[in-house]
Amino acid sequence: MQQIRSFTDNETGRLYLVPTPIGNLDDMTFRAVKTLAAVDLIASEDTRHTQMLLNHFEIDTKQISFHEHNTEQRIPQLIELLKQGKSIAQCSDAGMPSISDPGRELVAAAVEAGLQVVALPGANAGITALIASGLNPQPFYFYGFLSRKHQQQIAELTPLNQHQETMIFYEAPHRLAKTLSSMAEVFGRDRKAVLARELTKRYEEFCRGSLEELIQWADEHQIRGEFVILVAGNDHPDQPADDAANLSLKEQIDQEIQHGLSTNAAIKLVAKRNQIKRQDLYRQYHEL
Known part of the structure; x- marks a missing residue:
């Protein structure tokens, strides 16, 4: 201690x-x-x-x-x-x-x-967006940035689909539309969500609706500014969330490979999930 x-x-x-x-x-x-x-x-x-x-x-x-x-x-x-x-x-x-x-x-x-x-306490985009979103502010689950590639996003979002907490993500403007499409593919197009754009700045804006409506908004507007994406939790999860904490790091990687990810993509995902360096996990997995 x-x-x-x-x-x-x-x-x-x-x-x-x-x-x-x-x-x-x-x-x-x-x-x-x-x-x-x-x-x-x-x-x-x-x-x-x-x-x-x-x-x-x-x-x-x-x-x-x-x-x-x-x-x-x-x-x-x-x-x-x-x-x-x-x-x-x-x-x-x-x-x-x-x-x-x-x-x-x-x-x-x-x-x-x-x-x-x-x-020191201070500004945080995720919490600022959450309390003004209109979605349930607690409990919440902060994820941050998803991977950039579609296949990896699907692999990350799939276990999150069982979460009942409001989920918080960050995204860059040029990837917003693709990320919303990935979310709709996993969570369903009717899932409630909120986009918070340019928080605390002159052009601060909140867009609230279903993922389908937000995808349509993104398609019809010029996307500028950094975004916080908030997604309502699943009110009726059909199965318990995958408890990766009960699996070893190697077992988590092997599980993601079975779900269709390449070895390197699985290592990157598991490293991010467990907040460890990808290079260290790579060497550990391959016993280098």
């Missing part, structure tokens, strides 16, 4: 997880501004994007890039700085770190090293 108080005096530094606005800069909290100004270093998903935020609030703290492509290089550097007593703020381009954004691996490394990790 590990027990660490967040705000006790400590010779080591402290890792702050700082949410940033998802659109409207007024959603930046006083505490977040003070934290970014006070830390020794900011680990940013995109330093250019974060610099615009820092300029707006007249913050001159030094930045270092930290994104999905350099985690293996950066994490040891950041952990060493924390051990030396430096305070670090980690932030993504928008919203909460680690939620469909970088951060999870750094937090895990800091926890393993016994360092203090402090999460």
Whole structure:
């Protein structure tokens, strides 16, 4: 068991997880501004994007890039700085770190090293969309981004069809129509759903209806902006949801292969489901 108080005096530094606005800069909290100004270093998903935020609030703290492509290089550097007593703020381009954004691996490394990790509350697109959607806000199931390929989306959505909770997904504008079609194929075209577009921005918009109606809307309009897709849960599931937690990782992969996925696609899906690195699972599955 590990027990660490967040705000006790400590010779080591402290890792702050700082949410940033998802659109409207007024959603930046006083505490977040003070934290970014006070830390020794900011680990940013995109330093250019974060610099615009820092300029707006007249913050001159030094930045270092930290994104999905350099985690293996950066994490040891950041952990060493924390051990030396430096305070670090980690932030993504928008919203909460680690939620469909970088951060999870750094937090895990800091926890393993016994360092203090402090999460600041703030903007989150999924929860913001949920409470205004009109769908049942609790319980809910957050999934984030689906895979891009149709076959993989079907494999991911199929077990979700038995969920009775409202489901939350993220999607880019150029993939919206195809993703809605995949959802209709699995959930049924009559399933209630909501599209939340450009949250907190000038052109914020909610589209509510059946998946069939939302597909028609997407076909008839020029799709712009980032989307949150909310799908009502299944009121009458015909069978219990697949309890993958009772299967080993290898058994989960073999099960997805039996459902029609290639080995690599199955490994990618199971890695995402269990929040582990695809490369590590690949080596484990093939006993490399």
